[in-house]
Every structure is written in C-alpha cells, then in structure tokens.
Amino acid sequence: MYSFSKKLKISAIVFMILGALGIAYGFLTIPNSIEEVKQLTEQQNQGHNEANAANVIEQNPNHAVENGKEVSEAAKTEHLTHALHSFQNRPYAAIFIAMFFFFMIALGTLAFYAIQYASQAGWSIVLFRVMEGITAYLLPGSLFILAFLIISVANGHYFYIWMNPEYYNPQSELYDEILVGKSWWLNVPFWMVRTFIFLLGWNIYRYFAVKNSLAQDAGVDLTHYKKNFKASVFFLLFFAVTESMMAWDWIMSLTPHWLSTLFGWYVFSTLFVSSITVIAMVTIYLKSKGFLPQVNNSHFHDLAKFMFGFSIFWTYLWFSQFMLIWYANMPEETAYFTPRLLGPYQLLFMGMLLSNFVFPLLLLMNSDFKRIPWFIISTGIIILLGHYVDIFVMISPATVGNHWQIGIPEISSILFFLGLFIYVVFNALTKSPLNAKGNPFIKESEHFHY
Amino acid sequence: MSNKTLQAIFDDDDVLLSAVKDLRAAEYHIEEIFTPFPVHGLEKAVGLPNTRIAIMAFIYGVIGFSFAVWMMNYMMIADWPQNIGGKPSFSFAENMPAFVPIMFELTVFFAAHLMVITFYMRSKLWPFKKAENPDPRTTDDHFMIEIAVADDVNALEDLLKKAGAKEIKIKA
Numbered sequence: 001m002y003s004f005s006k007k008l009k010i011s012a013i014v015f016m017i018l019g020a021l022g023i024a025y026g027f028l029t030i031p032n033s034i035e036e037v038k039q040l041t042e043q044q045n046q047g048h049n050e051a052n053a054a055n056v057i058e059q060n061p062n063h064a065v066e067n068g069k070e071v072s073e074a075a076k077t078e079h080l081t082h083a084l085h086s087f088q089n090r091p092y093a094a095i096f097i098a099m100f101f102f103f104m105i106a107l108g109t110l111a112f113y114a115i116q117y118a119s120q121a122g123w124s125i126v127l128f129r130v131m132e133g134i135t136a137y138l139l140p141g142s143l144f145i146l147a148f149l150i151i152s153v154a155n156g157h158y159f160y161i162w163m164n165p166e167y168y169n170p171q172s173e174l175y176d177e178i179l180v181g182k183s184w185w186l187n188v189p190f191w192m193v194r195t196f197i198f199l200l201g202w203n204i205y206r207y208f209a210v211k212n213s214l215a216q217d218a219g220v221d222l223t224h225y226k227k228n229f230k231a232s233v234f235f236l237l238f239f240a241v242t243e244s245m246m247a248w249d250w251i252m253s254l255t256p257h258w259l260s261t262l263f264g265w266y267v268f269s270t271l272f273v274s275s276i277t278v279i280a281m282v283t284i285y286l287k288s289k290g291f292l293p294q295v296n297n298s299h300f301h302d303l304a305k306f307m308f309g310f311s312i313f314w315t316y317l318w319f320s321q322f323m324l325i326w327y328a329n330m331p332e333e334t335a336y337f338t339p340r341l342l343g344p345y346q347l348l349f350m351g352m353l354l355s356n357f358v359f360p361l362l363l364l365m366n367s368d369f370k371r372i373p374w375f376i377i378s379t380g381i382i383i384l385l386g387h388y389v390d391i392f393v394m395i396s397p398a399t400v401g402n403h404w405q406i407g408i409p410e411i412s413s414i415l416f417f418l419g420l421f422i423y424v425v426f427n428a429l430t431k432s433p434l435n436a437k438g439n440p441f442i443k444e445s446e447h448f449h450y
Numbered sequence: 451m452s453n454k455t456l457q458a459i460f461d462d463d464d465v466l467l468s469a470v471k472d473l474r475a476a477e478y479h480i481e482e483i484f485t486p487f488p489v490h491g492l493e494k495a496v497g498l499p500n501t502r503i504a505i506m507a508f509i510y511g512v513i514g515f516s517f518a519v520w521m522m523n524y525m526m527i528a529d530w531p532q533n534i535g536g537k538p539s540f541s542f543a544e545n546m547p548a549f550v551p552i553m554f555e556l557t558v559f560f561a562a563h564l565m566v567i568t569f570y571m572r573s574k575l576w577p578f579k580k581a582e583n584p585d586p587r588t589t590d591d592h593f594m595i596e597i598a599v600a601d602d603v604n605a606l607e608d609l610l611k612k613a614g615a616k617e618i619k620i621k622a
Contacts, residue, residue, distance in 0.1 A: 323547045329536070365508070 015419025022412020108275025514560025
C-alpha cells in the first residue's frame with residue numbers, strides 16, 4: 001500500500017491555495033471600462049513598439065488601419081471594446097488552458113489503460129494501479145470543465161463568440177451566414193448535451209473499469225477481467241468518436257469560422273503523449289520511494305519508447321495540419337495560422353516544436369537513455385511544458401488575442417490545477433494495493449524484460 | 451597448437467545455451483555458432499559486444515538530412531528562384547514547409563539503405579558468395595558450436611557430452 005507523504009500533501013495544498021489566490025487576483029484586475037483598456041494598451045505600446053508590426057495582422061480589418069493613419073472615433077471605440085473583451089477573457093482563458101491540460105492527462109491515461117486491456121498487453125499490468133490512480137482525476141476534472149462551460153454560457157458570449165445571438169439575427173449588423181449555416185451543430189443546448197454525454201461516458205467507464213480491476217484482485221476466476229476487456233473495447237470505440245467531437249466543441253469552436261478535419265486527432269496526440277509522460281513520471285516517483293518493487297527499468301524503457309513515438313506522432317499531425325493550410329493558403333484557413341506563425345504567438349508556436357519534437361527526438365533516441373530515470377523525468381518535464389504551450393497556442397489567439405501574457409493568472413491556474421491533480425491522484429493511490437495481483441498477465445508483467 | 455576444430459551438434463536451443471555457458475565457465479574459446487534461427491540471449495551468453503549499426507544509421511540519417519537541405523536550397527533558392535504558384539522562394543526558411551516531405555524521405559532513405567549496405571559489408575554478404583555452413587542441417591533444425599582445440603580434446607568432449615551434445619566431430 002502507498003502512503004501519501006506529508007511533504008507532497010502539503011505542497012499540493014500550498015499549490016492549490018497559492019493558485020486560488022492568484023486566480024482571484026486575475027479576476028479582480030480585469031479592466032472594467034474602455035478607459036482602463038486605453039491606459040493598459042498605452043503602457044504596453046510604450047514597452048514594445050516593434051510589436052506594432054504584428055498588430056497589423058489582427059483579424060479585424062478595422063485594426064489594420066490604425067498605424068499612423070487617421071482613424072475614425074467609431075473605429076477606435078470598436079477597437080477598444082474588442083481589446084476590453086480580450087482583457088476580460090484572460091483569466092477565463094488561463095483557467096481553461098490549465099484545467100483542460102490536467103483533465104486531458106487523466107483522459108489520455110484512461111485511453112492508454114483501455115488500450116492495454118483491449119490489446120491484452122503483457123508488460124503494463126504492474127502499472128495498472130498507477131494509471132487507475134491518475135484517472136481518479138477524471139471526475140473532479142470533468143466537474144470543473146462542466147462548471148466552466150456552464151459559466152461561460154451564463155457569462156455571455158465573449159469566450160465562445162458563436163454564442164452571441166446577434167450573429168443569427170438577420171436584422172443585425174453582425175449577422176453571419178457562415179455561423180447560421182453551422183448553427184444546427186453549434187447551438188448552446190445541443191453543445192451542452194454533447195459535453196454532458198462525453199463526460200458521463202468517460203466517467204462511467206472509469207468507474208466500472210476500476211471497480212472490476214479491484215474486484216479481480218480477490219477473484220477466483222476471470223469474470224471481472226473479461227468484463228473489463230469488453231468494457232475497454234467499447235470504451236475505445238466511444239472514445240475515438242467523442243474525443244474528436246470534444247476537440248471540435250471545446251477548442252475548435254473558439255474559432256468558429258475555421259475548421260480542420262484532423263483537429264480531433266491532433267488534440268488526441270497532445271493528450272496521449274502528455275498522459276504517457278505523466279504515467280512514466282508518477283511510476284518513477286513511486287519506484288524511487290520503494291512502492292513499486294515489481295517495476296524494473298524495462299518498464300521505464302517501454303514508457304519512454306511511447307513518449308518518443310507519440311512525440312513524433314504529435315509532430316506529424318501538427319505538421320500535416322500546418323503544412324496543408326500553409327501550402328494551399330486559402331484565406332479562410334490561413335486566418336488561423338496568421339497570428340500563430342507571423343503574429344504575436346510566433347515564439348510560442350515555434351518554441352513548442354523544440355520541446356515537443358526536437359528534444360524528445362534527440363534525448364530519447366538512445367536505447368540506454370530510455371532506462372535512466374532522471375533522463376525520463378527531465379525529458380518528461382520538457383514535453384509537458386511543450387504541451388501546455390500547445391494548448392495555450394490553441395486557445396489564446398481566439399480568446400485573448402494579441403494581449404497574451406504568461407503572468408500571474410496563467411501561472412496561478414497551473415499551480416491550482418497541479419495541486420489538485422497531485423492531491424487527487426496520490427490520494428487515490430493510497431486507496432488500493434499497488435499490485436493488480438488477480439490479473440491473468442501479472443506474472444508476465446512482473447518478469448517483463450526487454 | 452594444431453589447427454583442429456571441434457564441431458558439436460545440438461538439437462535444442464535451450465541445451466545449446468546452457469552448453470555455451472558451461473564452455474565459457476571452463477574458459478574454452480568458441481570460434482563460431484551456427485543456428486537455423488535467432489536464439490534469444492545467445493549473443494549475451496557468448497559475450498559478443500553490442501552492435502554499433504544503430505549509431506551508423508543515425509549518422510547516415512544526418513547525412514541524408516543535410517543532403518536534402520543542401521540540394522533544395524541550391525536548386526530552389528540559390529540557383530533559380532522562380533515564383534512557382536506564389537511560394538516564397540526568397541530564403542530557405544520561408545519556403546521550408548514545402549521541403550519537409552523531401553527532407554524526411556531522404557533522411558529515411560539514406561539511413562535505411564546505407565545501414566543495410568553497411569550490414570552486408572560488415573557481415574560479408576553478396577550475391578555470389580560461397581555459402582559457409584559446415585553442415586546443412588544447421589539451416590534446418592540443428593545447432594552447432596565450433597571450438598578451436600589443442601591436441602588434448604578428451605576433457606572438452608566430456609564436457610560437451612555432459613552438456614547434451616548429440617554429435618561431436620573433429621576436423622583437421
């Protein structure tokens with residue numbers, strides 16, 4: 001049995017408190033009026049005038065004329081209103097990014113776990129309890145997501161702009177035929193129902209899979225194992241469909257004019273590689289504390305191979321999405337990449353390639369390196385940071401636009417959800433023995449050797 | 451020391467492995483082992499050093515990558531930078547995404563093919579090479595250990611018999 005170390009528990013709680021304070025600070029410092037935004041933008045412009053070049057590429061054509069030329073008062077106000085909404089979105093975006101990041105780790109771990117069951121893998125059984133512990137975050141994570149989405153609906157249409165009823169009103173100046181065409185899918189009731197079904201389905205599988213897995217420990221026959229095998233197969237079918245739709249609904253709909261057919265798989269690759277990394281890191285931590293005597297460095301080697309392989313898979317999807325749009329250069333598609341490739345997100349957009357592709361590629365290529373715990377941990381930290389930035393670059397351009405920063409709201413949100421994640425996961429690990437001894441493949445897994 | 455070779459034939463890979471361990475413990479020098487299929491752990495039991503072919507493959511990959519970058523920079527940017535469908539041919543970086551598929555394929559091409567050729571050269575394999583198996587059965591279902599021996603072979607023969615050898619021949 002694992003016992004939650006005092007030090008870790010206290011640091012998790014401290015993270016949560018610090019994070020909550022920082023999040024509150026983020027909400028309290030939102031500018032409330034156009035006047036405040038004026039001051040804020042002037043301060044920013046003094047700091048970096050060279051960034052003005054990037055400002056030209058803002059999506060709204062009204063912004064483009066701003067530099068040097070005379071601009072009408074109406075356009076100026078419109079610009080400032082737009083900026084005000086961006087500033088107001090910032091603490092929401094910071095929470096959403098961190099919240100989704102930790103939620104997707106739990107969800108990806110669940111998918112990895114189901115794959116191990118459905119493929120009858122022989123090596124990973126000794127890691128099952130670790131994975132079950134990590135997926136314990138799924139339920140609190142889901143509740144946070146659900147609460148956030150309900151608040152974003154109740155709070156008006158600044159976060160998900162397609163919720164603005166003006167777009168669907170033929171009398172309005174904002175009337176948007178493209179959004180009207182999509183409204184059979186993108187409407188609030190259907191959207192909420194879908195979200196609810198996704199979260200419910202994933203949590204039901206997690207509940208029964210863990211229950212059966214624990215029951216199998218005491219079992220004399222393989223009833224529970226077989227139940228889990230079937231459940232995993234059907235969960236994977238369900239997951240493959242719902243994960244894609246989740247990516248459209250929660251992330252792609254932030255830019256409702258833009259679409260990409262492989263976006264769902266792209267989000268999946270981010271989610272999957274991050275969760276394998278977290279499985280490896282938690283396993284190495286528990287092993288170093290002496291709680292997993294049955295895990296050997298061949299298990300680390302396999303996990304590191306998955307980290308390596310899926311980092312490359314992520315790059316493949318990232319590049320496939322980017323290159324097809326860059327190559328054809330169709331205006332309605334490139335609008336998505338303009339702020340990311342040429343605009344204010346360039347550094348993050350190119351930087352994450354370094355940490356999500358180049359580092360894992362070079363650091364984890366060598367077979368010997370994949371067995372060294374500190375090597376896996378340090379590569380893992382680079383990969384996780386990179387995938388946080390990946391989510392950041394997916395969400396921020398559509399919500400906070402040019403006014404992005406990594407400041408107190410962002411770091412506090414990470415701290416809060418990191419603390420919650422650590423607390424929930426390691427608390428769940430204390431609940432059951434760390435060896436799934438009833439599993440038919442456990443002997444093979446204990447003797448696994450590569 | 452005369453140039454005699456002892457050939458011991460086995461019909462089971464587990465017996466072969468334990469015989470190899472016995473021979474190593476008794477400090478006999480194993481010349482060669484012939485098997486019809488890869489026996490897991492044999493190279494460790496014999497004490498062969500690790501292969502370096504993966505390192506060579508990495509180096510070949512780097513060469514292929516560099517070749518692709520040089521080739522496309524020369525052809526598309528330096529030599530004749532045409533405007534082809536509005537693609538920015540001003541610098542390599544600006545047009546890089548269009549080159550990535552070729553860079554990737556040439557990296558894989560160089561790494562794979564040069565590694566295979568290296569393997570052929572290092573293991574001396576080519577189309578008209580004379581086959582070297584001392585006993586045709588070793589390609590089907592028998593295993594053979596070749597040991598260089600001095601004049602006194604009795605002790606070695608005893609050891610091999612005890613280890614489970616089916617047949618022992620001595621070739622001058």
